[in-house]
Amino acid sequence: MFTVIAYGLAIVVIALVALIGLRFLLAPRTAAVGYGVSAKENGDSAYLTIKGLRDFTLSLLGAALLAFSGPHAAGWYMLVGAIIPLGDVLIVLRHGGSRAVAFGIHFATAVVLLISAALLFAL
Template sequence: MLTVVAYGLAIVVVALVAFIGLRFLLAPEAAAAGYGVPATPGVYVTVKGQRDFVLALIGGALLAFSDADAVGWYMLAGAIIPLTDTLIVLRNGGSRATAFGIHFATAVVLLVDAALLFSL
């Protein structure tokens, strides 16, 4: 049962990261509003979309062709992104609810999934 939960959570995380990446590429203003800071003219939304989508592809490849430890390390290292996103939102006038309710909570989910995967 633990294996199903650990891998199921990893699959959900990878799918959501792919969705977020595509949303930043296809609807950047709405995606930026959901991120917690307004979209400004420039390339950051495209860079973020491309980064997230490629990270999802890497996560999918690890899920398909690797073991639980490799996916656990992916989740552990990946937790750095939402942790820094929390700081970015807070330092740029975004709401604390978005910073902690979305970004910090995502980091916690990634850390919990990493722990589950390492325990397999």
């Protein structure tokens, strides 16, 4: 049962990162609002596309590690990957975004990644 929970949480995290990446690729301005910092109307949307590609690619990397490597490699992926949402907290706060989004979405995501890492390391 513990193995199912550890792998299940990792799969959910990876799938959500893929969906976030796809959202930034398909609806970048809408996704930016959900991220916590609205994109400027006349701004360069290339940066939003970069975020989408980054997130989608990272989800594929996580899926590959989970499928073709052991739980410890996937645990390291989750542990190191937690840096991204922690950085996102700072970005949202620094650019006038909502504290609720910064902590309720990005910080909570980092915590879930750390929990996932701990579960995978325990296998």
